[in-house]
Amino acid sequence: MTESVRAFVPGHVTGFFSAHPDDDPTRAGSRGAGVALTDGVTVALEEGSGIAVDGEEVALEAVDRVLDALRVEARVVAESDLPLGAGFGVSGALALGTALVVNEAFDRGLSENELVTIAHGAEVQAGSGLGDVVAQARGGVPIRLEPGAPPHGALDGIPARGRVEYATFGELSTEAVLSGDTGELTAAGGRALSSLVAEPTLETVMFASRRFAREAGLLTPTVHDVVTDVSAAGGEASMAMLGETVFALGTGLTDAGYDADHCAISAAGAHLL
Amino acid sequence: MTESVRAFVPGHVTGFFSAHPDDDPTRAGSRGAGVALTDGVTVALEEGSGIAVDGEEVALEAVDRVLDALRVEARVVAESDLPLGAGFGVSGALALGTALVVNEAFDRGLSENELVTIAHGAEVQAGSGLGDVVAQARGGVPIRLEPGAPPHGALDGIPARGRVEYATFGELSTEAVLSGDTGELTAAGGRALSSLVAEPTLETVMFASRRFAREAGLLTPTVHDVVTDVSAAGGEASMAMLGETVFALGTGLTDAGYDADHCAISAAGAHLL
Numbered sequence: 001m002t003e004s005v006r007a008f009v010p011g012h013v014t015g016f017f018s019a020h021p022d023d024d025p026t027r028a029g030s031r032g033a034g035v036a037l038t039d040g041v042t043v044a045l046e047e048g049s050g051i052a053v054d055g056e057e058v059a060l061e062a063v064d065r066v067l068d069a070l071r072v073e074a075r076v077v078a079e080s081d082l083p084l085g086a087g088f089g090v091s092g093a094l095a096l097g098t099a100l101v102v103n104e105a106f107d108r109g110l111s112e113n114e115l116v117t118i119a120h121g122a123e124v125q126a127g128s129g130l131g132d133v134v135a136q137a138r139g140g141v142p143i144r145l146e147p148g149a150p151p152h153g154a155l156d157g158i159p160a161r162g163r164v165e166y167a168t169f170g171e172l173s174t175e176a177v178l179s180g181d182t183g184e185l186t187a188a189g190g191r192a193l194s195s196l197v198a199e200p201t202l203e204t205v206m207f208a209s210r211r212f213a214r215e216a217g218l219l220t221p222t223v224h225d226v227v228t229d230v231s232a233a234g235g236e237a238s239m240a241m242l243g244e245t246v247f248a249l250g251t252g253l254t255d256a257g258y259d260a261d262h263c264a265i266s267a268a269g270a271h272l273l
Numbered sequence: 274m275t276e277s278v279r280a281f282v283p284g285h286v287t288g289f290f291s292a293h294p295d296d297d298p299t300r301a302g303s304r305g306a307g308v309a310l311t312d313g314v315t316v317a318l319e320e321g322s323g324i325a326v327d328g329e330e331v332a333l334e335a336v337d338r339v340l341d342a343l344r345v346e347a348r349v350v351a352e353s354d355l356p357l358g359a360g361f362g363v364s365g366a367l368a369l370g371t372a373l374v375v376n377e378a379f380d381r382g383l384s385e386n387e388l389v390t391i392a393h394g395a396e397v398q399a400g401s402g403l404g405d406v407v408a409q410a411r412g413g414v415p416i417r418l419e420p421g422a423p424p425h426g427a428l429d430g431i432p433a434r435g436r437v438e439y440a441t442f443g444e445l446s447t448e449a450v451l452s453g454d455t456g457e458l459t460a461a462g463g464r465a466l467s468s469l470v471a472e473p474t475l476e477t478v479m480f481a482s483r484r485f486a487r488e489a490g491l492l493t494p495t496v497h498d499v500v501t502d503v504s505a506a507g508g509e510a511s512m513a514m515l516g517e518t519v520f521a522l523g524t525g526l527t528d529a530g531y532d533a534d535h536c537a538i539s540a541a542g543a544h545l546l
């Protein structure tokens with residue numbers, strides 16, 4: 001094992017999605033769209049076991065599953081710009097980052113598609129995500145046209161750049177939402193994707209995401225108020241799926257008077273450092 | 274038109290390839306593998322017509338075809354870290370960069386896949402390239418598993434990072450090679466891809482590329498000598514297809530006593546700046 005190997009995986013906020021379960025975890029996944037962020041997660045390995053994020057021990061089944069799939073015992077040590085459980089794809093980033101560093105440090109000789117497939121399958125089986133991994137592997141503003149990992153999934157992207165602001169007001173459990181009735185959500189996600197494919201621009205992402213959050217019944221009162229305030233100030237914001245988090249283009253949140261962190265759309269997908 | 278819009282497209286050196294002609298330019302293309310470079314081409318638009326690269330007027334049918342496809346009259350102004358005609362994918366970079374900046378500056382509202390398809394088709398029809406555009410859109414160390422633009426083509430990648438050195442000793446005409454008998458070349462490219470898919474590592478890319486260059490009869494005496502010198506010094510080098518250019522991992526060329534430029538593997542694909 002080479003301890004100096006590190007990988008960076010961009011954060012990813014999903015604006016809208018539809019859930020597509022399948023017995024085969026590499027075919028299961030989501031359609032939808034979101035934004036990959038220059039704020040993300042840096043993953044490394046040490047001797048030992050367990051997972052530490054910013055010095056705190058965490059339990060993450062998706063990461064355990066990646067280590068099992070690659071037949072490795074190691075301790076995963078990560079630094080994250082973004083909080084866990086708030087809709088930034090941190091669990092997906094940890095799963096994908098672990099796959100990348102294990103492959104390099106233990107000479108597993110797998111391709112990027114193979115590593116993405118392992119990390120995506122691990123996330124799906126753990127119930128912690130359906131689409132972050134494939135989006136984080138790509139970077140930019142990914143559109144998930146077809147669910148699943150390579151070669152089943154299909155991606156496109158919005159050619160866009162610029163600053164992204166975000167503010168988190170609490171956690172939401174992805175597992176709780178995804179294990180409930182997702183019929184209404186998936187119908188709303190399908191309509192959102194149709195509108196985005198017809199006009200693939202960043203403005204459509206934001207508009208379709210706001211409508212999706214409303215139609216799918218996922219807006220919390222706090223998120224509703226913040227998004228409304230950003231709109232009133234002339235900005236573009238929506239809710240990160242699934243977290244009590246608002247993301248905005250440009251200076252949308254600060255213009256509306258909120259304390260917000262900021263980064264940018266990440267041109268790069270996940271990569272070794 | 275917004276004159277401040279700019280796009281960066283990484284350079285791309287192909288190590289080996291097989292040619293796959295098709296009447297449909299979006300299905301035509303190549304299989305193969307190469308390396309996307311942090312040295313590349315920055316593209317912008319001005320009022321007027323013509324194409325300037327580093328202040329020199331150039332004629333590039335692929336760029337003209339992209340402008341036609343997007344129904345735009347504009348002057349394309351580019352700065353390139355890399356020379357034209359030497360195997361760095363500069364014509365592909367100009368075609369793809371033009372598609373990205375025109376889409377943004379003229380609000381064409383096309384997705385990344387659509388822009389890649391336009392630029393790839395323009396390159397194929399111009400006869401100036403078969404696989405650079407799809408690789409440059411992706412970044413990293415792309416493997417072209419199936420020829421063509423989205424949705425026909427299929428890509429994978431080698432998870433790799435690091436310094437790349439390169440030195441150019443002259444030009445080769447892509448058009449002249451691709452318009453000749455490509456049977457031997459394509460058979461050698463197929464064997465190289467099989468070996469890479471079996472063991473998708475950077476070392477295999479370099480080894481398979483050297484064997485391909487020899488088997489396809491594309492090695493010039495100068496390139497042969499330089500690659501041999503790098504190997505003798507313990508390094509990994511091969512020939513950039515198609516140029517009289519040698520690229521090497523790490524400090525391969527300088528270790529062998531050559532003057533070389535250097536950059537790194539580009540984690541990012543083509544993107545707006």
